[in-house]
Amino acid sequence: MPKTPHRTALITGASAGLGAEYAHQLAAPGTNLILVARRMDRLEELARELREKHDVTVETLQADLSTSDGIQRVERRIAETATLDLLVNNAGFSGGPGSFAERDAADHLNMVQVHVVATVRLTRAALPGMIARGRGAVINLASIAAFSPFSGPMYSGTKAFLVMFSENLHGELKDKGIFVQALCPGMTHTEFHEVADIDEAIVPKFFWMTAEEVVRISLRRLGRGAICVPGWKNKVVAFLMRCPLTLAGVRAVGRSHIVRKKVDR
Numbered sequence: 001m002p003k004t005p006h007r008t009a010l011i012t013g014a015s016a017g018l019g020a021e022y023a024h025q026l027a028a029p030g031t032n033l034i035l036v037a038r039r040m041d042r043l044e045e046l047a048r049e050l051r052e053k054h055d056v057t058v059e060t061l062q063a064d065l066s067t068s069d070g071i072q073r074v075e076r077r078i079a080e081t082a083t084l085d086l087l088v089n090n091a092g093f094s095g096g097p098g099s100f101a102e103r104d105a106a107d108h109l110n111m112v113q114v115h116v117v118a119t120v121r122l123t124r125a126a127l128p129g130m131i132a133r134g135r136g137a138v139i140n141l142a143s144i145a146a147f148s149p150f151s152g153p154m155y156s157g158t159k160a161f162l163v164m165f166s167e168n169l170h171g172e173l174k175d176k177g178i179f180v181q182a183l184c185p186g187m188t189h190t191e192f193h194e195v196a197d198i199d200e201a202i203v204p205k206f207f208w209m210t211a212e213e214v215v216r217i218s219l220r221r222l223g224r225g226a227i228c229v230p231g232w233k234n235k236v237v238a239f240l241m242r243c244p245l246t247l248a249g250v251r252a253v254g255r256s257h258i259v260r261k262k263v264d265r
């Protein structure tokens, strides 16, 4: 990517966590922003702070990306924004407890809608303008769960889609001056686990990263390969997850009495 800041970035899921952090780090060097989420009060507060601190233009847009109407509102805004040169498809959530068969089919389809359908539609909406201008980038928030057989069929499945989608799209677009990144963080301190009612203590502190570190690496690596796994610990974990021996080992540990007691608590 050129060293100059992006002109305008649209960030989904900007009301918290990694999305809000992208907004901070992009606004600092002067990128104008369009912030998207359902919680308008949060977006407005963040927009006010960024305008005051960095003298940038910040628009807010309320949209529920689990609905077709919500996605369409964002598509329209993208089409109207002639200076858009960065799209961050960040909105997402974890399905929370319960097996695939126990949870409602509607929950699964909501996740497909937010992680997959919204990303495909918003990316498709943004690309014609970026291609015509010969510059642009798309960051898709995947996860190291994309490589994991332990993170739930829907969460891992939708994130794995984002990795392959991004990698293939990157190949199609790199000669046109457009870069695509699938960012694959591991455990990151945001509101993500609280929203899903997941006990953060299950994963040792050693493995956690801050949203600030993750976003800094993502922006630094943009344009240098389609898949970005931030931090060496996550790289090791992502590698090990694909090893058949690890799979057998983790399953054996997962069946052990001590671990079951800790997870069920």
Ligand SMILES: NC(=O)c1ccc[n+]([C@@H]2O[C@H](COP(=O)([O-])OP(=O)(O)OC[C@H]3O[C@@H](n4cnc5c(N)ncnc54)[C@H](OP(=O)(O)O)[C@@H]3O)[C@@H](O)[C@H]2O)c1
Binding pocket: 012, 013, 014, 015, 016, 017, 018, 019, 036, 037, 038, 039, 040, 042, 063, 064, 065, 066, 090, 091, 092, 093, 094, 114, 141, 142, 143, 144, 184, 185, 186, 187, 188, 189, 190, 191, 192, 193, 195
């Ligand atoms: N934190 C981690 O450990 C971790 C690890 C790997 C990957 N990720 C991925 O990183 C991304 C950001 O997660 P985070 O950790 O920053 O979580 P977070 O703090 O819970 O933030 C999630 C964001 O997504 C938005 N969102 C959720 N559902 C939405 C919907 N239906 N329509 C529009 N916006 C919606 C939320 O906004 P509203 O509620 O205001 O709509 C919020 O701004 C997700 O895609 C997640 O899968 C996170």
